[in-house]
Amino acid sequence: MDITGRKLFVRALQEEGVDTLFAYPGGMINELTDELYKADSIRVVLGRHEQGVVHEAEGYSRETGRTGVVLVTSGPGATNTITAIADAHYDSIPLVVFTGQVPQNLIGNDAFQEVDIVGMTHSVVKYGVTVRNRDDLGRIIKMAFFIASTGRPGPVLIDIPKDIQIQSGSSEYPDTVDIRGYKPISGVHIGQLKKAYKLLSQAERPMILAGGGINIGHANEALTEFVHKMGLPVVTTIMGRGAIPTDDPYFIGNLGLHGSFASNKAVSECDVLFSIGTRFNDRITGDLNEFAPHAKIIHVDIDTSSISRNVVVDVPVVSDAITALVKMMEWAKPLKIQSWIEEINNLKSEYPLEMKKKKETLCPETIIDGINTCFKEATVVTDVGQHQMWTSQFLAMRKGTKLITSGGLGTMGFGLPAAIGAKIADPDRCVICITGDGGMQMNMQEMATAVTNNAAVIICIFNNQYLGMVRQQQQLFYGKRYEITCLRRRTGCSPDCKGPSDACPPYVPDYVKWADSYGVSAVRVESEEAIIPTFEQAEKVTKAKKIPFLIEFMISSDELVLPMVKNGSPISDMIL
Amino acid sequence: MxxxxxxxxxxxxxxxxxxxxxxxxxxxxxxxxxxxxxxxxxxxxxxxxxxxxxxxxxxxxxxxxxxxxxxxxxxxxxxxxxxVKMHMNEIMYAVIPGIDTEKKSEVFRIAQVFHLKPIDIDEHTVMLLSSLAPDKNDDLVKLLKRTFHRIEITRGGAVAVESLNNK
Structure with a gap:
């Protein structure tokens, strides 16, 4: 029996096991949302802006490992998703984004709310297509879920014109799909992996570099076991934070522009760098000519196009992280590298990772330590900026901790909605959003989504009254010319301002009053003693009231993220 | 490197x-x-x-x-x-306008040497069709530019196919 496109759409979501759909309505998806009204098995979460909606789906996906699903309308609804789709693309988050489209007879007419969203997004999706025949609808949706979640995961965009939604056609939704241009990699080339293992096992100064692929591929335990079996030191990227627990004796620290002294030095001096699930982004490598200059590089990655892209690799291995690690475990034997380990430990104690505490102001490290103390199991979601770097440096990653952050694209405004998505996915889990006062304002409308969906997130705003990451660059490299980074600055301020004084205008908004307007409790914390009790209060209130709790931590404007490597310098050349 | x-x-x-x-x-x-x-x-x-x-x-x-x-x-x-060994050709039209009889003979001489097809002609203009390899077309364009006052070139881009006797 034939059914309409809108019926098949909902049926397809049900067949794919979609339990939550993040959506924002509009004229070109009225047919689809009307059909969803009848489908009780799918929870439809209404966001407040399409960018937030997609970040929520990203948070949902990161929390569950499942594909995040989004439905928005045509035109501005579609264009508003692009930043968040690009974010998912860089950080390998599986999403299926459905956009409504004007009827096909109007496409090309500059019809009301018509945009070529497939054309606009093709460089930031894994696959994108407009459904042009009703009979293709089922196959295309099946393709979308398959492509998004396999291989290196990523976003897929399916644009559905209104006439396709109404038109009748086959009711069939295929069980499988065969795509001649897309064959995700399974298994691993054993010969190549043996070559990699041999190189690693003969190393005198080996180092493991673990990226986000470990977390995405759920290879954390396999990596930890492998590392212990061979006795190998490990550094991680930001996305790879938690690849092994941060209190593990073999964990050295983060690598890169804000990596630890020991990590950056050790990678610069190692003789074999075994990297797995990383893209060698420029934030990791610094000056490419000086990156791991003495090392043979092994690179294990599921994505062939990530291999030998940024750094020249000696032994490439195309494989899922867990497949490669489980296989290598069979061969693993302890290495005799005691002097190398001691050398690294000396580097660690020479410049340990810690912030200098000032007497009169709150130290970001102390706040994050408070989280480490109060929350044994939690998902921590950050925004982008200084607070993100501090979190990546000081958040203790244990078995029960998860860190969700925007790594590749560095999308300010990611934090709050992604945290909401994670909390919606897993309401019983403690979800903490760490954000800056800049990033918070980029998607603060999503507070309403949190309140109306019982997404009881603990929101921690690190308020330094500046756009701190750029301010830091201005402070160190641009003669303290704080152009457009002061969030207190108003018309009438001195054109030559070199930093805050008592004469500065008040900060807007008042976050405590703002939260109150949503019925959300909020506390401003200005002393160290208040940190732990406030976290305890936040935990209690979020559990009881099922709505968010906001904490505004007032921190000093001139706190810096250190160590740091100046853009374009070698990673061993650090400002400490 | x-x-x-x-x-x-x-x-x-x-x-x-x-x-x-x-x-x-x-x-x-x-x-x-x-x-x-x-x-x-x-x-x-x-x-x-x-x-x-x-x-x-x-x-x-x-x-x-x-x-x-x-x-x-x-x-x-x-x-x-x-x-890979391959066959590669490119369609190219060359129009040589504003020429007298003497220059026309020059066009035909070039056409003969390069195996070009004169496909259109009027009192002062000749049009040639070339289906040479792209690098040969490059040479041809250079020659025509040197030889004639004005030329108009329309190139189609190369189409390549593997030879049958690739090992």
Missing amino acids: DRNVTDRWIALYVENEVGVLAMVSGLFSGKSYNLRSLTVGTTERDDISRMTIEVESDDITFEQIKKQLNTMVEVIKVIDLTE
Whole structure:
């Protein structure tokens, strides 16, 4: 029996096991949302802006490992998703984004709310297509879920014109799909992996570099076991934070522009760098000519196009992280590298990772330590900026901790909605959003989504009254010319301002009053003693009231993220 | 490191669908690959098109280009023609206007040597059709520019196919 496109759409979501759909309505998806009204098995979460909606789906996906699903309308609804789709693309988050489209007879007419969203997004999706025949609808949706979640995961965009939604056609939704241009990699080339293992096992100064692929591929335990079996030191990227627990004796620290002294030095001096699930982004490598200059590089990655892209690799291995690690475990034997380990430990104690505490102001490290103390199991979601770097440096990653952050694209405004998505996915889990006062304002409308969906997130705003990451660059490299980074600055301020004084205008908004307007409790914390009790209060209130709790931590404007490597310098050349 | 920047050739089988040409060419512009020529036409199957692509790149970039093309769902097969024996031709029209009888004979002499087809003519103008290899067409254009006051060139881009006797 034939059914309409809108019926098949909902049926397809049900067949794919979609339990939550993040959506924002509009004229070109009225047919689809009307059909969803009848489908009780799918929870439809209404966001407040399409960018937030997609970040929520990203948070949902990161929390569950499942594909995040989004439905928005045509035109501005579609264009508003692009930043968040690009974010998912860089950080390998599986999403299926459905956009409504004007009827096909109007496409090309500059019809009301018509945009070529497939054309606009093709460089930031894994696959994108407009459904042009009703009979293709089922196959295309099946393709979308398959492509998004396999291989290196990523976003897929399916644009559905209104006439396709109404038109009748086959009711069939295929069980499988065969795509001649897309064959995700399974298994691993054993010969190549043996070559990699041999190189690693003969190393005198080996180092493991673990990226986000470990977390995405759920290879954390396999990596930890492998590392212990061979006795190998490990550094991680930001996305790879938690690849092994941060209190593990073999964990050295983060690598890169804000990596630890020991990590950056050790990678610069190692003789074999075994990297797995990383893209060698420029934030990791610094000056490419000086990156791991003495090392043979092994690179294990599921994505062939990530291999030998940024750094020249000696032994490439195309494989899922867990497949490669489980296989290598069979061969693993302890290495005799005691002097190398001691050398690294000396580097660690020479410049340990810690912030200098000032007497009169709150130290970001102390706040994050408070989280480490109060929350044994939690998902921590950050925004982008200084607070993100501090979190990546000081958040203790244990078995029960998860860190969700925007790594590749560095999308300010990611934090709050992604945290909401994670909390919606897993309401019983403690979800903490760490954000800056800049990033918070980029998607603060999503507070309403949190309140109306019982997404009881603990929101921690690190308020330094500046756009701190750029301010830091201005402070160190641009003669303290704080152009457009002061969030207190108003018309009438001195054109030559070199930093805050008592004469500065008040900060807007008042976050405590703002939260109150949503019925959300909020506390401003200005002393160290208040940190732990406030976290305890936040935990209690979020559990009881099922709505968010906001904490505004007032921190000093001139706190810096250190160590740091100046853009374009070698990673061993650090400002400490 | 020897960058080895040179011309390279790719044959690409793609889905014959709306927007695929834009996606392939968009990949080149978006990632700053130096696209020299791109031609496309259907194959014996209606649902598959074949492209011939010329790029100028070094070894590392060329590897990356092939990998990036392979990641596209719409791309069915990437064939590196750089080290392969192939036939390659390009349709090119050359119009030589404003010439007298003496110059016309010159045009015909050149046509004879280069195996070009004079396909149109009026009192002062001759039109030639060339289907030489692109580098030969380059030479021809240079010669015509040197020889005549004014020329108009319309080039179609190269189409390449593997030789039958590739080992």
